[in-house]
Amino acid sequence: MSDTLYYIFSVLLSLGVLYGIRLMSKVKTAALGNRVSALCMLAAAAITLMRTDLSGSLPYIITGLAGGSLVSLLMTARAKMIQMPQIVGLLNGLGGLASLLAALLTVSSGAARSAFELTTSALALAVGTLTFSGSLVAAGKLHGQLPQKPLVYPGHSALTVFAALVMVALITLLPLSAHGNSLLLSLLLILAGLIFGWLFAIRVGGADMPITISLLNSTSGVAAAIAGMALGDILLVAVGGIVGASGLLLTQIMCRSMNRSLGSVIFGGSVHPAASPAATASLVRNPLSQASESGAAAQDEPIRPEGQHCETLCEDSASGGTAATPVPADAPAWLEKAQSVIIVPGYGMAISQAQEKVKLLLDTLQAAGKQVRFAIHPVAGRMPGHMNVLLAEVDIPYDLLCEMEDINRDFPSTDLAIVIGANDVINPAANTAQGTPIYGMPILNVSQAKRVIICNYDKKPGYAGVDNPLYEGGQHVLLLLGDAKDSLDVLLSNK
Amino acid sequence: MSMEIILIVVFVAATLLGYKLINAVPSLLHTPLMSGMNALSGITLLGIIAVTALSDSVAGKLAGLVGIIAATINVVAGFGVTDRMLRMFRGEQQHKENGQ
Known part of the structure; x- marks a missing residue:
């Protein structure tokens, strides 16, 4: 399939997704809107399978798609509405994991060569990883496997800032380093991202959860979009951008309804001793x-x-x-x-x-x-x-x-x-x-x-x-x- | 225009358009909206399929397999639970029609 044809498909499918979202603004058409979006995704996956040379990895890809679908059907049938928050958290984490692995493979296979590709890969790696660990911690808290109360370690805010700085340093270093070092740097970046996500989510509790879940929803979209930039896949960039925007908007709405600033949710300083x-x-x-x-x-x-x-x-x-x-x-x-x-x-x-x-x-x-x-x-x-x-x-x-x-x-x-x-x-x-x-x-x-x-x-x-x-x-x-x-x-x- | 610029322009345009459309969704539907958007973020499936096809080591292919499973669950279960949720929303009119 030629690139031009793929661009045309990408634009059409992105518009389809946007139309699906538009339908979601009315209760009566919302279910239809969701199906329109799902159909666009199915078409996108089919087109990708057709235009990619799968020869070497076909068994892996088929197994992955079949296994994932099977698990999904079970999950969908068993999901209870009361568990929705943790299900969304878990699914979000899986999306982050996929973006992180896509970025890691882009770097390690040597597919990313230009500074733009390497920088975006590093960014996708970082955002994907923190989405992954943050979402799993949030889901664990919502499911009661981790303490629901905010956990604050000694020097928590300083550690969070330090982890963020390490990530920034590694993202800057990765495009500058020789290819031989890039895998090591990627793994370090994953480690820093895991720690940052953990530190960020573990201190969130109770009523701040809606904000955290929305924010992580946004980062999972951003991770997909940046991974798309690294791979030069325009459809990934467009849909990832839409998801990123939606998460950000919901985060803003939640923050406003709670009178909290986003910074205070991420870097702490949450609950003050209450005056009578x-x-x-x-x-x-x-x-x-x-x-x-x-x-x-x-x-x-x-x-x-x-x-x-x-x-x-x-x-x-x-x-x-x-x-x-x-x-x-x-x-x-x-x-x-x-x-x-x-x-x-x-x-x-x-x-x-x-x-x-x-x-x-x-x-x-x-x-x-x-x-x-x-x-x-x-x-x-x-x-x-x-x-x-x-x-x-x-x-x-x-x-x-x-x-x-x-x-x-x-x-x-x-x-x-x-x-x-x-x-x-x-x-x-x-x-x-x-x-x-x-x-x-x-x-x-x-x-x-x-x-x-x-x-x-x-x-x-x-x-x-x-x-x-x-x-x-x-x-x-x-x-x-x-x-x-x-x-x-x-x-x-x-x- | 170079590819890089096109990609960034597409990102910004998609973000702005998405922001505008999503603003119109009532808070009544915020949970399904969120889980639907969450399913869409599994679009990264396209990326992981492409890089898995490219990778030539077994370790790389296994990592790809894990990624494909994760992304597929994100997409399919995401749309699945969203659909289940949305089908529960019924108005008074529909309740009467159903004899409730």
Whole structure:
């Protein structure tokens, strides 16, 4: 096949992939879009097999393709939605491994000769390797084989920077060295990359996981694109670039939703000791002001200090005028009275596997003629969009799943907000507690609902380590502590 | 224009176009988007096939074999799980049609 013909195919297939992505912007056409992309990939692989002289390595290539496909079919059939984050992490790592091996073989076989080819090979080697080790560590953490908590070694940041500098030095050296040394330099570069990936991923925990997974997704695309430059394969460069961009975009969205900078995720400096929200609350903005600033809600609501805010709401909503603190036994009655309900799921729902119960709750409430919607925080769960997938799995219609910006304005007019295993993303301290890690992070304003039921495992602060003032209760907040499944049983008990 | 320049231009153009299109995907679909993109990153399969065909040592071919298996799993399982996920997303309308 001539190069010109291959360029034409490359352009067509790249456009096909882009069209597939375009279809993914609507739920109705998303599955089709994914298939269009998959078909383009299949065509690309077929074209590559046709234009490459396979004679010497045919058995290896066939075995690889057949073996990989077989494993994939098993994986696809067995994958559970709850495991999606670690599956994506694992697959990402495999992509990194393939890019790293492609780059290594390009260097060792002597296919890369020009400075451009050698430099891009070295870069692909580095990015592929750190994608590989970082993704496997992330997947191991998500799967519970490695500690979920951030692990910080003595001098961790210095070591990370040192590993990065060693990588840069080796990437610079590789194109300058004689061919005889290039294999040794490549192996050293792989070692440095493995260490960097490990150091980077091992210190990430809990809520920073979505950012890490998106970032590694981006680097796996970049690795493929750079490997494509080393090999002069235009299709690899185009598709790798698209993937790199998508990962970067998702990383940005996640960082923005968590009020974190990318640098602080990579080089640490993550969780600061939390200042008590109560101590700082008086100094700073109150929960409503941020909503007003973002134009989302409550323009006509007077600005009130936090404590007062709670009391006022309690007066508004405490029908019957009983002053007693609500007890779990009140929960079904609260449910009964509410006409509009917003359910806020978090990672706790996933851990408890309470999605089926949530669906049951939805059915019960809808059967009673109530309006029910779900409020999804962009970083709830362990990867972007995690909650949506879990809820879709139990047949909850996606029309009911609302994004934070769209639903935040509706909390003040909502009778009841039910929080299921979410903490940091509903913590009003994000608006008030200056100096804490979550300060300034956009949250779901559940505290503005007339009544709130919180089904969390305990009253411990979430991943960010900031106490949640909602747990101090008040007449409009009811805490159901313990496993979310049991708490939902309490809610459903007299139905 | 030399090949190097063309490759870099293609990279930049693909990145910008991809960025623009992906921005339109709602956060509802971010997990499938991500796993779909992840599957696409297995495009490196083309590269590893090409270098495996070139390599003349057994060690090189074995490394290629490992790479091909890894990339194939990345692509096929990636698209597979994405497809499974996307088929779960159903709206209220579809639920009614299915008698649920």
